[in-house]
Amino acid sequence: MQKTPNVFDTLDPKTVRTCLGARTTTFATGEHLFHEGERTRHFGLVLSGAVNVVRYSRDGRAKVLSHLVRGEVFGTSFVLGGEGRSFAGIVATEPTTVLLLRGEKVLRPCAARCAAHVQLVCRLLEILAHRNTLLARKIDCLTQHTTAEKLLAYLEMRAEAAGGDAFEIPFSRQQLADYLNVDRSALSTEIGRLVRSGLIETTRRHFRLLRPQALAPRTCGP
8 A cells, every 4th residue: 555655754854843833842741742633733743652643422421533644744634624523533643743733824835936836736746645545445445235245345455554463453443343333242243253254353453364365355544
């Protein structure tokens, strides 16, 4: 699977700070970068670590919508789209460093009319196109008819991303059930059935596909 391009790999650090109004911030595991419904003018780039994009139910339980790692951006839809409020919460899943940028600084050229702005917009378009592809894959995954089909489609995607049959997923069992929009007990039942059938091996978050040629070729986003 193609990796998301890192927006700032080739941008001058001084330009990033002055022209784009950027600042670097570090978050501890479990700390919120943004809260659901929070007003913000910033969107962010993950420099190291990882975050989950989550929505909360009425009883306060977090449902994971996506998992983002180094080089991926968050908050672009509600900041650059003019929403003003965060549609979802952003939570660090490990010690994480992000680069936060002011949306209006990115959308409006600076007085110096530096080339960094043009380069940044081009990179953002690449990333948004990549995210749309992942979203389409996730929709394809979620529209599978059974829990087993959804699970196998997701595991195929993770194997593709890892470049091999053995890999780790970023979710706990409950988070995986939420991500796939299935009941946790039903998911556990299907995992056990696939293990007994000799299709997979698993220990906690580690999985191995034993017969990848027998699995459905569909894939979904991270």
